[in-house]
Amino acid sequence: MPNPSDSDHTIAFPILIGDIGGTNARFAILTDAYAEPKEFPVLATADFETIDLAIQTGVLDKTSLQPRSAILAVAGPIKDNEIDLTNCDWVIKPEALIRELGFEDVIVINDFEAQALAAASLGQEHLEKVGGGEVRPASSRVVVGPGTGLGVAGLVHARHTWFPVPGEGGHVDIGPRTPRDLELFPLYDTIGGRVSAEQLLCGRGLMNIYRAVCKAGKIKESATSPAEVTAAWSAGSDPAAVEAIELFVTYLGRVAGDLALIFMARGGVYLAGGIVQKIIPALNQPRFREAFEDKAPHNEILENIPTFVITHPLAALHGLAAYARTPVRFGVSTKGSRWKA
Structure with a gap:
């Protein structure tokens, strides 16, 4: 056909x-x-x-x-x-x-093309801003979503049309930056001998971080799922879970900042998925934006790019509905x- x-x-x-x-x-x-x-x-x-x-x-x-x-x-x-x-x-x-x-x-x-459509059509009531920066109208945007995997998509505006740009950006490399990273990176599970962003920034990635923190500290693992790690972080009952979430948001900030530079996303970076919705208090701590903005020699560019958590529970469906209603508004190939x- x-x-x-x-x-x-x-x-x-x-x-x-x-x-x-x-x-x-x-x-x-x-x-x-x-x-x-x-x-x-x-x-x-x-x-x-x-x-x-x-x-x-x-x-x-x-x-x-x-x-x-x-x-x-x-x-x-x-x-x-x-x-x-x-x-x-x-x-x-x-x-x-x-x-x-x-x-x-x-x-x-x-699927992240649909999340990009949502980033172009969601109202402010479904976005929670994290840190500073202001949206520049009709400028490129990026969607990053830790979930079962790590989804990434861009959104480019041209000729009064939003063009979603799907890709496999979740599989880019991520490397150590701090002395603590140098302790932990040899302990992370790899894929094909390397640590990709998805190896750390998704549900199983959170467990990867948690296990490495426990192994480095010779601590017995008490959490067996991402939900248990986030619950223990929220309750403050497991120091390894607390550090795992802190590292997770730091790594997410680094990767989100890299992607913002790639797309020159002056329209904002949008964090999608259930994991980020559950850890908004951690994202609101300074470490996320510090990691996002720490991109010398372009720190100032990142300081002016806003970041948001998409809080709509069915954001991808919202994006698909927007496209279904008016396909001509979006440059979906x-x-x-x-x-x-």
């Missing part, structure tokens, strides 16, 4: 929108350009063998609406007619979704990622 060109901005309502992560899948249906999305319960990807079954059971069986189109944001590279998710066993086959579930049109984009019946 041939893909439409990028100039085809017509998407037929009702539209199923879906944010497919490594752990959870979130769906909603948009009946028209003016309606609020009809949301469905969050689904655990591990509970369903395929995305087809998840959509049928978790969405279509629970409504009389029959979506004509689907826009899916997925955690993984989009290529060919079978899309493997990075941290999930699902394989998305758009032609099968059309054939089996009755869609006329299926668009698949990167659908070449090679759109299938029509």
Whole structure:
């Protein structure tokens, strides 16, 4: 089935929108350009063998609406007619979704492309500012999201249009800067012999830091999950958990600052995902912005770039809904990622 060109901005309502992560899948249906999305319960990807079954059971069986189109944001590279998710066993086959579930049109984009769309469309009520700096209108933005992995996307403004720029920025290298780092980095789990940003800045990355802190201090590990680490940090009951969170926000500041320089993101850096929402008090401590701004010889540039935590619980769906309502407002490339019946 041939893909439409990028100039085809017509998407037929009702539209199923879906944010497919490594752990959870979130769906909603948009009946028209003016309606609020009809949301469905969050689904655990591990509970369903395929995305087809998840959509049928978790969405279509629970409504009389029959979506004509689907826009899916997925955690993984989009290529060919079978899309493997990075941290999930699902394989998305758009032609099968059309054939089996009755869609006329299926668009698949990167999950952090959807987060970038959210960064262009969310109101101030869904953003919590961390530190100084001011948004420069119509300037580039960056979204960084520690979750099951580390998602990164840019957002560039040109010709009155927001262009999301997906990528695999979460896999850049990160290295030691302080004497404490030099103690801990040899203890971190590596991937292919290196420490990538994602090895430290996601759920398993937080555990990587926590285990290294315990090993360096010859402390018995008491937390066995990211949730237990954040709970122990919040309660102040485990010094290793407290340091792990402090290191986590420091490393996040460093990486976010690097990405801000790459995109010259004078429109702001936006932190997404459940982990950052849980540790806002730690992000508000000086160490995050200090690490973000510590980029000699360009400290002054970083001082003037604002950082925000996205607090909307379904930000990616919000971004997808904004795109579904007015596709012409966003420069989303659908070449090679759109299938029509």
